[in-house]
Amino acid sequence: MTKTLPPEVVRSLVLYLKDDKKFLHSCLFVSRDWCREAVYLLWKQSFHFLYTCNKTNLSVSSQSTNLDLELTNDCNCSKEKRQSQAANLLMTYFSIKYYDELIKEGIIDTKSRNTLFNYLKFLNVLSLHELYVAIKDWIHWDKFDNKIQLLNFLNSKFNLNSIDILDKYTPLIFSSIFRYFFAYSSELELLSFDTKFILHKINNNNPCSFLKYHKILMNEFNELNFPETKQCFVNLTELVLTTDERKNEIFSLLSRTCHNIQKMSVRVNFHFFSGCGFAIRRENDVALEEAKQLTSLIRSQHNLIYFELFGTYQVGMSEILKSLKETQHDSLKTLIFNSVTVDHISYFLFQLEDFQNLQDLRFIKCIYYEEMDGIDERRNNYGEDLWLPNLKFLQVDCLDDYQDDFDKLSFILLRCSPLINEID
Structure with a gap:
């Protein structure tokens, strides 16, 4: 009979390869101890792993700097696969709090299984850029017919106006989803708005080619000043805000709600103008x-x-x-x-x-x-x-x-x- 490794040894081995998505998925089928450790790490930074590929040929443009990492890669992901995974991930999170109501409203069918764990409690790392891209991938996935109904359901939970169409990326499409994660992700330790890919250059050698720069409406984050955000930010120890957009409101909000940040990477951008002194x-x-x-x-x-x-x-x-x-x-x-x-x-x-x-x-x-x-x-x-x-x-x-x-x-x-x- 094969001897099993002590739990503390398993934990050390899994932690050593905590950024290897392929390895973590293989751990799910080894034993209960290996599975438990892998589940926690996979859901700790679920959106990061969503846009991490097992096989990617990554090259960095010779014209790029450490600020602007130009990713040119070929991964094995199809557009449909990535959109499907994004939709499944988001629906899993929504089901944690609203499973019965989503069934009652006919947004998901009765065959959908409820989640085994409260994965929101596992979520320690949240990239607003990755979340934004996941929402866009979900919107483009054509095999989920109740997008508007689901968004209006979430909008009603946060006292936001309803929408009728999805032809434009308006703040109402994203706001309720961001508010959902900010209201219920009480264990966040790292928050990033990293459109410059600083974190991906450091700890992701295999970024998915679907993770691209998007000029994100900063208003979606500046308007997140509501009571539930305090519990989301109270445990933050790392903050990465490298976006060019103005961050006055989010800096102000964070200064009032989180006080234990140990690592901070930020940008204060100056937009140059020529000619006009007033500008x-x-x-x-x-x-x-x-x-x-x-x-x-x-x-x-x-x-x-x-x-x-x-x-x-x-x-x-x-x-x-x-x-x-x-x-x-x-x-x-x-x-x-x-x-x-x-x-x-x-x-x-x-x-x-x-x-x-x-x-x-x-x-x-x-x-x-x-x-x-x-x-x-x-x-x-x-x-x-x-x-x-x-x-x-x-x-x-x-x-x-x-x-x-x-x-x-x-x-x-x-x-x-x-x-x-x-x-x-």
């Missing part, structure tokens, strides 16, 4: 307001360990740095500036002075806004009070036009970091 001033004001809402979110956290800032122009940069220094200097260990504009180097170095526990500092494809003429004569005075005793990793990578300026910044940071001898 430039208005864009400055809008970007500054978004940065202020981000600083409120930063200040509301109790233990921020990792902070990565994407694509931010100088507008609002000083406020963001100030909020990190004043509220997160003891906890912050990783600080990454990705394609941001660095200006006023003396002020920037001044803000770093209190980060005594910082271990990882990176500048990736950054630019310098202000001329640094004369810094050679003054650089011994720059950061004279700066000392980063625990810094172990330093990366200074900039666009070619700014190499000399960042070489000088590198010199200053190396001088203040006793644990490192060179820059990666």
Whole structure:
């Protein structure tokens, strides 16, 4: 008789391959212990696995940057298969709370089986982009005839207006579904709105070719300020918001409802205009307001360990740095500036002075806004009070036009970091 592995060993093995969808599916048929561990992991990030393929040839365009990952791949998924899977996944979630009512309304038939578990309790990772694409796939699936009836049923649950047709992607098509997940997903730990595919570049080598960039209506998320959202966000420990769209409202909402974020990757975007001074001033004001809402979110956290800032122009940069220094200097260990504009180097170095526990500092494809003429004569005075005793990793990578300026910044940071001898 074959000996079975202890549950703790099974758990360790399954966790080691937690991002391998094919492996997790095979675990379902091994034994009860293997099945239990696999079920939890598959439903922990169900929409992520929906758009992860077992066999994908992935290539990254040579013109793409770490901000804009261009996915060109060939997977084995058919359009019908992906749409069917999206529909089945969403209907499974809806049945958890409304199974009897959906049967009574004739939206699902009596042959449909109720779910074995409350899979909403398993959902720890929610990508709003993946959820959005899943809804679109479900809408396009032509073998479910009660879409409008189901959407109006959900709209009635959240006091939203009814719809008559599905010919346009209006907020009413998506709002009730988003509200459903925000109201009942009380165990969320990671929330992302990641249209730049940052997370997929990190932990998904096999993204489905059906997961494409969609310009999402930000209003669908900005209008989610209702009482039930508080229980959804209270356990968040990781936040990824890399979309270009304005995020004022969602930053404001999160700052009031979640306070235990440890890892934050965000973007404050500045839209450039040429010619019109009024438009430039208005864009400055809008970007500054978004940065202020981000600083409120930063200040509301109790233990921020990792902070990565994407694509931010100088507008609002000083406020963001100030909020990190004043509220997160003891906890912050990783600080990454990705394609941001660095200006006023003396002020920037001044803000770093209190980060005594910082271990990882990176500048990736950054630019310098202000001329640094004369810094050679003054650089011994720059950061004279700066000392980063625990810094172990330093990366200074900039666009070619700014190499000399960042070489000088590198010199200053190396001088203040006793644990490192060179820059990666």
